[in-house]
Every structure is written in C-alpha cells, then in structure tokens.
Amino acid sequence: MKSFTAWMEQHFVPVAAKIGSQKHLVAIRDAFIAIMPVTMAGAVATLLNVFFRDLPTEWGWDSFVSSDIVQGIIGVNGNVWWGTLAIISLVFVFALGYYIAKAYKAPALAGGVIAVAAFIAVTPQAITVVSEAGEEIGAWGHINYAYLNSSGLFTALIIGLLSSIVYSKLINKNITIKLPDSVPPAVSKAFTAIIPGLLAIYLCAIIAYLVNLGTGKAIGDLILEYIQQPFLSLSQGFGAVIIVIIAVQLFWFFGIHGTNVLAPVLDGVYLTATNANNAAYIAGTAVSELPYIWTRGSFDAYVWMGGAGCTIAFIIAIFIFSKKEESRAIAKLSAPMGAFNINEPVMFGMPIVLNPVYFIPWMIVPIILTIIAYAATALGIVPPVFTPVPWVMPPVIYAFLATGGSIAVVIWGVFVLIGNKVDLNDTIEE
Incomplete structure (x- = not known):
C-alpha cells in the first residue's frame, strides 16, 4: 500500500493539480458556480409546482389545483422558470x-x-x-x-x-x-x-x-x-458513471477536491442532463420517461451523501460503534457540517486522506452505492433526478426534493445509511 501511495503521489497528484488549476477549466467551473442563484430559483419554481400542481393532480385534488390562489402560484412559478x-x-x-x-x-x-x-x-x-x-x-x-x-x-x-x-x-x-x-x-x-x-x-x-x-x-x-x-449518451453508460466516481474518490483520497477538479465534466455534461430532464418534465413528460437516467444530482442524491464517499454514514457509524474518544470527538465536530454535505473536517480530521486503513472502504462503498442506485433508476424503482437542488441540502431530503417528492428515495436513503453503518463497523474498530 505504501508503494502504491508513493507512486500515486509522484505521478497522479501532480497531474491532478495541473488539471485543477488549468485556467480555462477553472473558468468553466466558476461559471457554473456563478449561475447557481439562477439555477436554484428555477429549481424552487419547479419544486413548488410539483407540490401545488403535479402531486395534487395525481391525487385527484382538482378543486385545490383550480383555485385562483393556487393558479396564481403556478403562474408565477412558470414565469420564474421561464426567466x-x-x-x-x-x-x-x-x-x-x-x-x-x-x-x-x-x-x-x-x-x-x-x-x-x-x-x-x-x-x-x-x-x-x-x-x-x-x-x-x-x-x-x-x-x-x-x-x-x-x-x-x-x-x-x-x-x-x-x-x-x-x-x-x-x-x-x-x-x-x-x-x-x-x-x-x-x-x-x-x-x-x-x-x-x-x-x-x-x-x-x-x-x-x-x-x-x-x-x-x-x-x-x-x-x-x-x-x-x-x-450525454456516453455519460449515461454505467462505465462512465463508475469512472467519474472512482476518479473523484481517488482525488479526494490524495487531498484534492475531486468534485472541483471534475466540475467541467460534472456540470458541463451531467448538469446539462439534469436541466434536460427538468425541461422534459415541465413539457409534460412523465417521470418514468425522462430522457436521462443519471444526472448531476444523482451523485449527491444516491452516492455522495454528506459529501464524497458518503461520509455522513461514516460519522453516524463512529457514534454507534467506535469507542475511541479521539474519533468520537472528530465526529462531533464534523457532524454539523456533514449534515450539509461539507466533509473536509472528517476527511482531514480522522484523517481519511492518505490513510491506508480507510482506502478500500473509501473506494468500494461509493462504487457499491452507484451500482445499486444506477440499477434501481434504470429499473424504475427510484425516479431519475430532474430538479437542481442546492448541494448543501441534507442527505435524503436532497433526494426527496431532487426527484419531485419521491417516497421511494427516502426509503433508499435510510437503507443506504443503515447499510453503510454496518459495513464500516470493522474498519472503525480498527
């Protein structure tokens, strides 16, 4: 493991650092970040119309949807989405x-x-x-x-x-x-x-x-x-999704912000898929028939809960299983930020970065989550993500909103957190 880490530090990390600082890629990343207020306003408009129009219509509450006040809300949300x-x-x-x-x-x-x-x-x-x-x-x-x-x-x-x-x-x-x-x-x-x-x-x-x-x-x-x-077609392949997951996990393991390095791919390709799904949904396409299985929000909804590596499950597992006071102290400090998908405290505090004890679960757990989530989405068990949601939205709630209020993803989120706590038990005790 030491020889592998040394080789990666010598050959992989410098290349990753150059990619992460390349000015054109940085500009693309910053541009996507800059338009977040506009993206979020459109997402809120879509979500509100899900709860004021789509779900009530599905439940047969036609009188609620047809009321003047609700129609006014729906109309304003439409104007916000248009802008x-x-x-x-x-x-x-x-x-x-x-x-x-x-x-x-x-x-x-x-x-x-x-x-x-x-x-x-x-x-x-x-x-x-x-x-x-x-x-x-x-x-x-x-x-x-x-x-x-x-x-x-x-x-x-x-x-x-x-x-x-x-x-x-x-x-x-x-x-x-x-x-x-x-x-x-x-x-x-x-x-x-x-x-x-x-x-x-x-x-x-x-x-x-x-x-x-x-x-x-x-x-x-x-x-x-x-x-x-x-x-976009290539991005929907299972292999492409796994490659992105592996790359992000590797970057993070060596202390490099993987989602920032790959932001041109994540935002340029997968965010485009999110917006395309959103446009199709607004145009009346059924959720089960949206064009893209995997979008930018799919990573956060189904895999990167609490941050890359599903670290919120790691923090919960420490509270339940770990008897080490230093680990519990770091978990207490990391939990408030981990609840909003900020994982730097646990990444550098435990540390997970460059720690061979955590390397295998750090790499394997997200891959397993991706396999299950991709299959569940492809089979229609959980819906594709079609609404942009702020990345700081807490896990499970994020998935619920990103899929337009799907109860199935809430069950999925609870299942993942429980499963990860059990899987991480042995590693934590070590």
Whole structure:
C-alpha cells in the first residue's frame, strides 16, 4: 500500500493539480458556480409546482389545483422558470465570458457582454409557426428558447470560450483604442473593448454563417447533434458513471477536491442532463420517461451523501460503534457540517486522506452505492433526478426534493445509511 501511495503521489497528484488549476477549466467551473442563484430559483419554481400542481393532480385534488390562489402560484412559478432554467445557456455564457476574461486579466464585464452577443449572433433568428388553418408561417426576429435552455449549453460553452479568448488575447496584445488618461476609467475600459469585441463577435458570426451556408443547419443544431448528444449518451453508460466516481474518490483520497477538479465534466455534461430532464418534465413528460437516467444530482442524491464517499454514514457509524474518544470527538465536530454535505473536517480530521486503513472502504462503498442506485433508476424503482437542488441540502431530503417528492428515495436513503453503518463497523474498530 505504501508503494502504491508513493507512486500515486509522484505521478497522479501532480497531474491532478495541473488539471485543477488549468485556467480555462477553472473558468468553466466558476461559471457554473456563478449561475447557481439562477439555477436554484428555477429549481424552487419547479419544486413548488410539483407540490401545488403535479402531486395534487395525481391525487385527484382538482378543486385545490383550480383555485385562483393556487393558479396564481403556478403562474408565477412558470414565469420564474421561464426567466431562469429556460434561458440557462444565455446566463451561463455571460458568466463564462466574464471568468475567461478575468483569467486573462482583461476587462471582465466586457468579456461577459461580448460572449452573450457572440452567442446570440450564432443563434437562428427565424422560426416557423403553424396557423390554426395548418399553414406554416415563417417569422423573423424571434429566438426559439430551445437554443437558450439546456440544449444550448454546449454551444454556449464553445462560443463563449472562442469569443472571450479571442477578445482577451487581443486586449493583451494591445489591439485597442487608447484614450487619454484624463478620460474616466469606465469610459476608457469601454473603448478598450471595442475593437477586440467587434472582431470576436464578427468571427463567431462569420463561422455560424459559413456553417449554415455549407450544411443548411444552424451551428447550434450541429453542436447539439454531434457533440452534446453523444457526450450525454456516453455519460449515461454505467462505465462512465463508475469512472467519474472512482476518479473523484481517488482525488479526494490524495487531498484534492475531486468534485472541483471534475466540475467541467460534472456540470458541463451531467448538469446539462439534469436541466434536460427538468425541461422534459415541465413539457409534460412523465417521470418514468425522462430522457436521462443519471444526472448531476444523482451523485449527491444516491452516492455522495454528506459529501464524497458518503461520509455522513461514516460519522453516524463512529457514534454507534467506535469507542475511541479521539474519533468520537472528530465526529462531533464534523457532524454539523456533514449534515450539509461539507466533509473536509472528517476527511482531514480522522484523517481519511492518505490513510491506508480507510482506502478500500473509501473506494468500494461509493462504487457499491452507484451500482445499486444506477440499477434501481434504470429499473424504475427510484425516479431519475430532474430538479437542481442546492448541494448543501441534507442527505435524503436532497433526494426527496431532487426527484419531485419521491417516497421511494427516502426509503433508499435510510437503507443506504443503515447499510453503510454496518459495513464500516470493522474498519472503525480498527
């Protein structure tokens, strides 16, 4: 075990550290974190409509749902969803442009604005509607929200990176309009961004025009078809999910925040799946027929309860089985934060990090949880996660809300915590 740990520290940890600090990946991670208030507002709207509309309708409470007050609540929630998850790609591309520009030490606000402009420039401006008589009518000056919701996230990612990197590099090369020092800083920064912003937006617009000219399709449609959908399809494979779990556990064992390192994958791919499930649910798709089995929230709902490694079960097991005063003291300090999925105190306090005693259960338990949860979701025993929920929501409650109030996941959560307490008993006594 010592030789394995030494080899990993020499070869694995430096690579992981470089990945975790790579500025473009950090910007992508920070952009997803930055849009969390918008994502959470949309999630709350979805959850409220689950409890005010969907569940009462399922239970036959039609008079409750049809009341004016409840209809007003449902309508307001719909408006909130429309302003949040329905345009999540538009919000994300601004945040990405901002953080990329910041990474290059260019004016960040302008970077975000330019990324939004470039994203809209590549988005189709015409739609086709069908009249009551069945006649197809073309209309210009309209944007189909399907390009702005989760379906457009990969387009937003690619165009946001391209436009903001071009803009930032031109700024760094001083290809700008320079004004006298007497000009107010806000005005000077705005003029500094004119030429780089113009060139970045035009570059994206020209690429989109040429792609459309050559293929007859919008660039966003091609990205969705040939990049986003294949990535999402690959992410749903059991092997892909297990690889993510193993990688996160390994990173954490060596003291590196695994979920942060893999945030571009977890958020870029699996969060997209969450939002796609949410959009399908809002459109009326039954929970059992949602397009994606495994989403970003599935990790937190079914595997990472209390943080990576299901450490809340470890803390509970210490309270029940351990007679070591030092372990119980650390568990008492870690429990309040562990209840909200913050596991650094127990990770570095026990420690689990670089502790060979805990390596096998640390790696094996999440894999077992994933196998059971993936199979249960695929078989329809528990529903797929379709609502974004704040990661600090306590275990079991998180799963209950993320699945729209499923009682099955509550039973699942209790089963997991009890099972893990028993499995960890021998390790704790050691």
